[in-house]
Amino acid sequence: MRGFAAAPQPVEDADHGGSSGGSSMIEKKGITLRGVPLYLDMQATTPMDPRVIDAMLPFMTEQFGNPHSRTHLYGWESEEAVEDARAKIARLIGADPKEIIFTSGATESNNTAIKGVAMYYKDKKRHVITTQTEHKCVLDSCRWLQQRGWDVTYLPVRPDGMLDMSVLEAAIRPDTALVSVMAVNNEIGVVQPISEIGALCRSKGVFFHTDGAQAVGKLPLDVNASKIDLLSLSGHKIYGPKGVGALYVRRRPRVRMEPLMSGGGQERGLRSGTVPTPLVVGLGAACEVAARDMQSDLAHVRRLEERLRTGITSQLQGVMLNGPSDLALRYPGNLNLSFAYVEGESLIMGLKEIAVSSGSACTSASLEPSYVLRALGVEEELAHTSIRYGMGRFTTDAEVDRAIDMTVSHVNKLREMSPLWEMVQEGVDIKSIQWAQH
Amino acid sequence: MAAANEARTLFRALLREGKRFPNYNLRDFIQRRAKESFRESAGVTDPSAVQSLLKRGREELELVKRQSTVYGLYGRKFKNVLELDLKFKPNTPAASSA
Ligand SMILES: Cc1ncc(COP(=O)(O)O)c(C=O)c1O
Numbered sequence: 173m174r175g176f177a178a179a180p181q182p183v184e185d186a187d188h189g190g191s192s193g194g195s196s197m198i199e200k201k202g203i204t205l206r207g208v209p210l211y212l213d214m215q216a217t218t219p220m221d222p223r224v225i226d227a228m229l230p231f232m233t234e235q236f237g238n239p240h241s242r243t244h245l246y247g248w249e250s251e252e253a254v255e256d257a258r259a260k261i262a263r264l265i266g267a268d269p270k271e272i273i274f275t276s277g278a279t280e281s282n283n284t285a286i287k288g289v290a291m292y293y294k295d296k297k298r299h300v301i302t303t304q305t306e307h308k309c310v311l312d313s314c315r316w317l318q319q320r321g322w323d324v325t326y327l328p329v330r331p332d333g334m335l336d337m338s339v340l341e342a343a344i345r346p347d348t349a350l351v352s353v354m355a356v357n358n359e360i361g362v363v364q365p366i367s368e369i370g371a372l373c374r375s376k377g378v379f380f381h382t383d384g385a386q387a388v389g390k391l392p393l394d395v396n397a398s399k400i401d402l403l404s405l406s407g408h409k410i411y412g413p414k415g416v417g418a419l420y421v422r423r424r425p426r427v428r429m430e431p432l433m434s435g436g437g438q439e440r441g442l443r444s445g446t447v448p449t450p451l452v453v454g455l456g457a458a459c460e461v462a463a464r465d466m467q468s469d470l471a472h473v474r475r476l477e478e479r480l481r482t483g484i485t486s487q488l489q490g491v492m493l494n495g496p497s498d499l500a501l502r503y504p505g506n507l508n509l510s511f512a513y514v515e516g517e518s519l520i521m522g523l524k525e526i527a528v529s530s531g532s533a534c535t536s537a538s539l540e541p542s543y544v545l546r547a548l549g550v551e552e553e554l555a556h557t558s559i560r561y562g563m564g565r566f567t568t569d570a571e572v573d574r575a576i577d578m579t580v581s582h583v584n585k586l587r588e589m590s591p592l593w594e595m596v597q598e599g600v601d602i603k604s605i606q607w608a609q610h
Numbered sequence: 611m612a613a614a615n616e617a618r619t620l621f622r623a624l625l626r627e628g629k630r631f632p633n634y635n636l637r638d639f640i641q642r643r644a645k646e647s648f649r650e651s652a653g654v655t656d657p658s659a660v661q662s663l664l665k666r667g668r669e670e671l672e673l674v675k676r677q678s679t680v681y682g683l684y685g686r687k688f689k690n691v692l693e694l695d696l697k698f699k700p701n702t703p704a705a706s707s708a
Contacts, residue, residue, distance in 0.1 A: 208688050222674070568638045
């Protein structure tokens with residue numbers, strides 16, 4: 173948008189801490205920023221859609237009733253809103269509203285699905301299968317089971333992040349209770365073959381759980397077409413509120429599970445606790461909007477991804493894509509690139525005007541590279557320089573163009589200072605050098 | 611046709627309100643989405659479908675106005691770096707323009 177980006181509107185002088193330049197500086201964590209960074213981290217979280225906020229506000233003001241109150245208007249109107257939201261979530265994933273349970277987010281949904289199913293069937297089935305690239309909350313729930321005597325298989329994935337169906341098939345045993353494979357990976361955007369996994373699991377009589385936090389509302393997904401038995405989703409990944417999510421639990425064939433929460437028996441006894449009406453209404457609105465805008469959103473992020481990827485790779489050498497290059501196998505709103513011959517931490521520091529994530533946990537003391545990239549076999553050096561660009565419904569062309577400019581100029585600047593890069597330019601094969609020390 | 615006139619009026623009002631939205635990303639989104647919706651609905655002739663599209667258009671215009679107020683009250687006092695940097699020139703100017 174020329175009118176907004178190339179020739180911005182005059183900047184209003186901030187009413188606090190204004191400085192001479194007409195704009196004020198933001199200081200946080202020892203870093204000084206001229207303005208608010210561009211947000212390209214949509215896998216971490218998304219802003220709420222104004223249509224979501226609009227739906228929530230009545231339930232944050234006068235319609236505050238407890239949806240479980242049976243004796244007055246306050247309860248009735250809240251209950252009606254909660255059931256309306258439940259129906260909207262069900263519609264987005266092709267489920268029946270009775271199969272939707274509200275939770276506090278995908279972390280709780282994943283914990284409930286994995287631990288709940290494993291515990292219910294523990295007398296006959298003591299084996300669970302997942303992959304090495306799942307979200308921490310899935311891996312940790314499996315770890316929890318392992319510490320209590322279950323067997324867990326953590327399947328490797330191919331270098332592009334895809335799960336090999338033959339590897340999965342070989343891992344299924346007569347005592348396997350559950351297979352848990354995420355639909356879309358949060359770091360590299362790889363889309364797993366959910367329908368094939370569902371069909372295989374159904375044929376073997378094994379329940380199939382998928383963590384759909386990064387997939388629901390962004391890609392078409394149908395629990396019946398894909399034979400999914402349990403599905404986790406999260407509000408804040410789909411332009412809804414934080415602190416709310418849902419778990420789909422199939423009724424036919426029936427999936428049984430033990431609840432993790434004891435209490436008033438809300439949500440069919442599977443998740444006790446007062447349902448948070450405003451959050452649930454927000455989640456419902458987010459799902460309704462996602463269903464309506466899905467094609468438009470997808471076309472938008474596809475266009476932006478192409479612009480970003482070609483913008484960077486046409487100007488820089490030594491850029492590696494983490495994840496599948498085939499866009500049928502990757503959610504385009506997620507572009508994860510590694511830059512050879514630069515230092516990861518310096519790169520992230522140089523990009524402080526764009527909010528992106530890095531594959532290197534350089535803010536923590538450990539300096540451990542991402543376990544997802546490690547599972548793909550990405551070299552440590554490259555894992556440290558990986559940047560995840562996350563685009564979505566509200567990302568603009570101008571933001572992508574700015575991200576290209578910033579990335580290209582900082583990578584070039586860092587490489588100019590790098591003796592390794594100089595050698596590469598002179599034609600020395602770095603890999604052939606015998607390093608004295610590692 | 612009265613419906614076509616109302617659709618055009620709604621479209622222009624949405625663009626106008628969208629331009630005033632206090633948030634940079636939403637200003638851009640509202641323009642883009644309004645144009646897409648308007649284009650998509652251009653081929654709709656079924657009277658009841660036209661009426662429901664108009665109803666949605668009216669509701670969305672009111673929603674944009676309400677949320678514009680909410681963002682005006684609770685939005686950031688700091689601007690996005692893109693809006694601040696007058697020197698910034700995109701590689702290739704963004705295609706669409708209001
Ligand atoms: C794939 C995946 N699963 C689970 C989660 C956790 O979701 P929540 O923040 O709703 O607990 C996230 C987000 O961090 C995610 O990306």
